[in-house]
Amino acid sequence: MGYRVNAKDITTNYTQTLAEFTANLKYEDIPEDVRERAKHLAMQTIGVALGTKGMKLSDDAIAIGKSCGVGEPEATLWVDGGKVSMSSAVFTNSTLADALDWEDCAWTGHPSAGVIPVSWAAAEGFHRSGKELITAIVAAYEVYTRIAMVVQPPEDEDVFKGWGLTSWQVFAGVAPAARLMGLTPDQINQAFGFGVLCCPVQSNLHHITMSDAYHYEHGFRAKDGILAALTAKAGVENYMDCFDDTYSFDYHMTREPKRDWYTKELGSRWLTKEVLVKHWPANMWLQTPIELVHNITTKNGIKPEDIEEIVLDPPTLGRMFFDPAGFNSLTQAQFSGPYMIAMYLLNPVPGPNWFDLSMLRDPKVLELAAKVKPGKSSPDIINLCFKGFQRGEFPMKTVTITTKDGKTYSESMDCHPGHPRNMMSHEEFCDRFRIEAAPTLDADKIEKTIEALSHLEDCEDVAELGWIFSE
Template identity: 60%
Template sequence: MGFRVNADQIKTNYTDTLSRFTADLKYEDIPAEVRERAKFIAMQTVGVGLATKGTPIADRSVALGKFTGGAVSEGGATLWTTGCKSSVVGAAFCNSTLADALDWEDCSWTGHPSASIIPVAFAVAEAEHKSGKDYITAIVAAYEVYQRIAMAVQPPENWPNYKGWGLTSWQIFAGVIPAAKLYGLNAEQVNQAIGFGATNCTIPGQLHHITMSDAYHYEHGYRSMDGVVSAMNAKLGISNYMDALDDPWSFENHMCVSPFPEWYTKDLGKRWLTMETLLKHWPANMWIQTPLELTDRLLTEHDIKKDDIAEIIVDPPTYLRMYYSPDGYSSMMQAQFSIPYMLACLILDHTPGANWCDETKLKDSEILALAAEIHGGNSDMLYMPQCFKNFQKGRHPVITVTIKTFSGKEYSETMEGHLGHPRMMMTPEQFKDRFRIQAAPTLRGDKLEQVADLLANVERCDDMAKVGELLR
C-alpha cells in the first residue's frame, strides 16, 4: 500500500524541475558573465588544491585517493599534487580534500560548494574526455542546484549557533550534480541521483568544530566520492526512486526543523547564484578575509614592519575567531580559524600559502608573540549565524583594523567585504596572479604558465584530459 497524498500536499515537483534544469542546461543558455565567473572559480579551486603540495594532509589525501580508487596507468583522473592517476572516485575524494585543506576556496551562503563541484567536474570531464564548455556547464548547473537545495534546509533566524549547521551534509549535492551532468544522465536519472544524494546525506554534526581537527577537510572528500557513486548508480539503473525532494516526508523535513522548500526552484534560470559566491583571497576562514585584507593594505600603504607594531585591534571581534593560546595551536584548522594567528602569519610572511599553517609554525614563538598583540575591539561581538543570514541578503560585516606602533602613530582603515566578495570580485588578471602563487608548490616555469593559460581559457579546450596531462 503506497502513501496517500492529501490535496494540500500537491505542489510543484521540485525534484523534477531541478533534474530537468540539470539535464537540459546548455553552455549557450548560460549568460556570458556567469560562464566567466564559473571558469575563474574553477581556476582558483584547482590552484588552492595545488597549493597543498608537500603538506601532510596532501600526502594522506593522495594515499587515500589511491586506496579508495586504486592507481591506474590509463584512463581515470589525475590526483592534482602528484600528477598520478586514480579512478574518478579516488580523484574526487583526493582533490576535494585538497581543495578544502587550506580553507582557500569559495564560500557560498551555505558552505564550500567548489570543494566538491570543481574536483568532481574535473575528474569526470577528464575521464570522459569532455570539453571545457561541458566542464563549465556542469559547474554552473551544480552551483545553481546545490545552492537551492542547501538553502531549503538552512536553520531559521536566531537558531542556536552551529546547531543543525550541516555544510558537509548537503555538500553531497555539490558532488551529485556535476557528475550527473557530465555522465549525460537524462532528467529521470538525475532525479534518481538526487534521491541517492538525499539517502547518502549525513546527519549534521559539529565534531570538527568541537575538536578543531583537520578531519573536517576530509569530509568534503567523502561527500564528493559519494556524489560520484550516487550519479553512477542512477546511470546504471534503479527503479521507483524518484522525487526525493517531494515525497510527503521529504528530504528537507528530515534535515531541518523549519525548512524553506520554496528555495528549491526560486528564480531558477533567472537569478544565477553562481554570481553570488564569495572567493577567498587568503588561505583562511571566510570571516578572517576582511581583517587580512585590511592589515595587508595598512602594512603596504604605510610601510609598516613587524618591529614597528605595538598592537593591532580588530573591531568588531568575531565569535570563535579571536582564539589565541600562548602554547600554540593544536591543528591547521584551529590556526585557520584564528584572527590573531593568521594576521601574525601575514605580517611575518607576506606570501600566502601552506607555509602559514605548516605544523612547525603552529607553536612558533615569533608568530605567537605577535599574535598575542592582536585583540578584539569593544564593539558588540559578531556571531556567524547572523553574518551568514546577512551575507544571503547581500551584506557583509563592516570591519575596522587599527595598527598601533611603538612610535605612537596609529593607522586605521574600515571595509565592508574584501577582494573576492561578489561585490568586489577579482579581475581575470588578479585570478591568474593568485593562481601563480597558489600553484607554485606544484608547478614551475613554463608548466605553470601553460596550466594558468589553459584554465583561464578552458572554454577553448576540446578535451579536459589535456589539463590532466599538464599536471603530470
C-alpha cells in the same frame, strides 16, 4: 514518479525541475559573465589545491586516493599526477581543495570543493569538452545553492546543533557528476535521491574539536556524489522526487525549511555569481581583517617588529581564539584571527608555509598573535553574518594598528577583494593562481596552465589537460 506509499501527498515537482535544468542547460544559454566566473572558480579551486604540496594532509589524502583507486584509471590525482578511478580522485582532490581553506564561501558552505573536482574528474572519465565542463559547473552551483538554501537553520538556531555545510555538500557533487555522465532527467531525479541517502545528520563535531577531519569531509561528500550518479545511471526502480516528499529530506534538516528556494528564480538569477572567492587561506570571516592589515602595513611600511598592538573591531564570535601555548590543528589556526594576521605579517606571501606544523607553536608567531586584540564593540554572530551575506551585506570591520612609536593607523572595509560585490578581475585571478600553484608548478607551467584554464571552452577533451596538475 514511480511507486511510493504517500504518492497522493506529492503536490510539487521541485526534484524533476532541478533534474531537467541539470540535464538540459545549454552552454549558449549561460550568460558570458557567468561562464567566465565558472572558469575563474575552476582556476581558484585548482590553484589552492596545488598549493597544498608538501603538507601532511595533502600527502595523506593522495595516499588514501591511491589505496582506494581500484578500477579504470579515469581521473587525475591533483598535485601527484597519477591516475585512479573517478571516485578515488575526487576524494583526494576535494580534500586538497579545502585543505588550505582558500577556495570559496557561498551562502551555504564551500561548493567549489565539490563542484570543481567532481566536474573535472567526470569530464576526464567521460571525455567531455571544455564547454560541457563549464556548463556542468554552472548547473552544479545553481542546483547546489538552491537545495542548500532550503535547509538553512533559522536565525535563532542553537549553534551547538551544528551547521550542515558538509552534509548538503553532497549535492555539489551529485549535480555535475550526473550531468557529465549523461544521465536523463529521470535518472538525475533518482541521483538526487541517492544524494539524500548520502547526506549525513548535521553535526558540530568538526567545529567543537577543530579537527582537520573537517577537510576530509569534503572528500567524502565528493566521492558520494560520483557514486550517487553512477548508481542512478546503473538503474533502480522508483526512488523519485526526494525534494517533493516532505519526509524525505528537508523535514530532517531544519525545523523551518524554505521550500520555495528549490526552484526560486532558476535559470534567471545566476547564483554562481554570488559565490565569494577567498583572497587569503583563512576562514571567510577573517578575509576582511587580513586585507585591512595588508593595506595598512603596505601603505605605511609597517614591519612586524614595529607593532605594539592590533585591534579588530568588531571581532567575530569564535574567530579570535588564541592560546599562548599554540595551536593543535590547521583548522584551529585557519579559524583564528590572531594566528592568521600574525602569519600574514611574518610572511606576506600565502601558501602551505603558513600552516607548517612547526608554525603552529612557533614563539615568534605566538608573540605577534598575542598582540591581536578584539575591539570593544559587540562581536558579530556568524549565523547572523551569513543571513546578511545572503541579503548582499557583509560585516564592516575596522583594524587599528598601534606602533611602538605611539602612532596609530586605522582603516575600515566590508567587502574585501573576492566578495561578489568586489570581485577580482581576470588578471587578479591569474596573479592569485601564480601564488597558489607555485608549490607544485614551475613558472613556465603556471603560465601554460593559466592559458589553458582561461580558454577552457576551446578544449575538445578535458582528459587531455591532465598535465596541468603536477610538476
